[in-house]
Amino acid sequence: MSPETSMLAALQVPVYTTDCDGNITFFNEAAAAFWGHRPEVGSSRWCGSWRLFNPDGTPLAHEECPMAVTLREGRSVVGVEAVAERPDGTRAPFLPHPSLVRNSSGEVTGAINLLVDLSDREGLDLQQERLAAIVSSSDDIIISKTLSGIITSWNAGATRILGFTADEMIGQSITRIIPSDLLHEEETIIAQMRRGKRIEHFDTERLARDGRRVNLSLTVSPLRDRAGRIVGASKVARDIIERKQGDELQRLLFDELNHRVKNMLATIQAIAAQSLRRATSPQEFGLSFTGRIQALGRAHDLLVRGHMKGTDLISLLQEQVVLGSTEETRISLSGPMVKLEARVAVQLALVLHELATNARKYGALSVEGGTLAIDWSISSAEEPELCICWTEGGAPEPAPGATAGFGTMLIQRTMEASGGTAIIGYRQDGLFCEIRLKLGDAKYDTPAEAALFRFNERIEARAPRTHLDPASRNAV
Incomplete structure (x- = not known):
């Protein structure tokens, strides 16, 4: 050979x-x-x-x-x-x-x-076609550029997120979509690419066509030619606005939780101190303190179901007064939709619990034939106000010499802390309480469009809605 x-x-x-x-x-x-x-x-x-x-x-x-x-x-x-x-x-x-x-x-x-x-080329062509399809259909931004920053490819994901088309961007400088205060980032990225280093999960912002700054997470990799020389960079950018919003929401929730826990602990501490001071026996203290804590717990259950954004007045009444019973025929509720913000809902829960506990122990709900009507309305004043009227009927006479107890003080101080008022008095056949609250940012039906919610509508007895003398004797 x-x-x-x-x-x-x-x-x-x-x-x-x-x-x-x-x-x-x-x-x-x-x-x-x-x-x-x-x-x-x-x-x-x-x-x-x-x-x-x-x-x-x-x-x-x-x-x-x-x-x-x-x-x-x-x-x-x-x-x-x-x-x-x-x-x-x-x-x-x-x-x-x-x-x-x-x-x-x-x-x-x-x-x-x-x-x-x-044969290998056909496999490579097929692989390239698949990769091209993946790039084209990706929801993420996938672009490539030269080391001088000139864009050489631009996928549909980039168009969807930033608004620019491929025809508009290919051949343009990448600085077109970089905010002026972040141009230094591009210099850092190119320097990393020249050294052959990959950049992963770099959070930044880029400009959309309409001028918005879009939150993105970048992954940048160097591009090499057949000889292994670095000739450019490929960028994959993921829209992280939802993650940013989630992080901000989480931060707000932690701050709110911290605030609420501190407030709740202060409230519990005050309730415990006052309950202990007014109690005549350990058993009485245990019952009153436990009931008030359970009232707070029920209010928080409602708030959790509403993602801590508040709860509606109807749900609060059903939890604190009706106690979830569908067979309580002596209680009637009537009024428009009102969505209370969380802080007010917790404070009002304590007030309603005190009134309901008093009604069941000493008032209209402690005797057969006694009734309770709770009506609420919204004033049409320049600063809307919620008025809740608590009217008991058929209640027993209060004991001779009965004076205001811790419940009355708790109700009045709680309402004062909420920027509202509570007037409590006793009429001929039962206790009457008028609660007024500024609605502020709460959601509600205006008086003109209010559709009344009614529970046990057949109870007709209503006391006239007039202000009471704060000095009226009461049994709360």
Whole structure:
């Protein structure tokens, strides 16, 4: 074997030679593996492939293959692809590189053909198509740019989030979407890219078409050419506005929780101190203190169900007064929709608990035939005000010498802390209480559009809604 033939045999790519008539004179092992068989040297012509096809799938005769054309026409055939079929039926696309072989006198003595297997290219093309589809359909921003900051690709996700189209942005500087006060970030990013370093989860802002600053999390990777040189950068940016909003909401919730816990502990401490001071026995203290804490607990259950944004007055009344019973026929509720903010709801819960406890122990709900009517309305004044009227009927006479207790003081101080008032008095057949609260930012139906909620509407007894003398004797 000549040195030249030994060199060809050692090559890892398919290569073979023919004489002037196209008879195969040599092929290496890579060529045999590519063809899937070993053609007969000296009798097989033009090409060792079992069968040949054009790229479009039409048959290609061996005498029309690039090697045959080169020998017949005395010229090299460049860039003409073909498909080889092996004996087992598998096919492989390839790019032949046939060249004439001449002796020292310049006479053609044969030809040599090097075959480039394009099977991997098809797989690469398929992979590139899949990657292109992923980039195109991604909800995230995916763009690429040169090291000088010129945008070279712009996907649909970038258009959706920032509003600019690919036609508008490709060829433009990346600084077009960077706020002026953040331009220094681009210098840092490019410096990192030149050093071949990847940047991950870098939170920043970019400008949308309408001028908005969009919160994004960037991942930036260097782009290399075939020689391994860094020629640009690819950026994947995820819209993190929802995460930012979630973080802010979490911070606000923690602050609010801290504030509420402190307030709640102060309230509990005050209730415990006053309950203990007024109690005549440990048992009385236990019952009164436990009841008030349970009232706070029920109010907080309502607030939690409303994500701590407040609760409606109807739910508060049903929890604190009706106590969730659907069979309580002696209590009636009537009034428009009112959504109370959390702080006011907790304070009003304590007031309603004190009134309801008194009604069940000493007032109208402590005797058969006693009734309780709770009506509320909203004033149409410049600063809307909620008025709640608590009217008991058929209640027993208060004990001689009864005076205001801790419940009365708790109600009045609680309402004062909420910026409201509570007037408590006793009429001929029961206790009456008028509570007034400034609504502020609370949600409510205006007087003109209010649709009344009614619970046990058949109870008709109502006391006239007039102010009471704060000095009236009471049993609370």
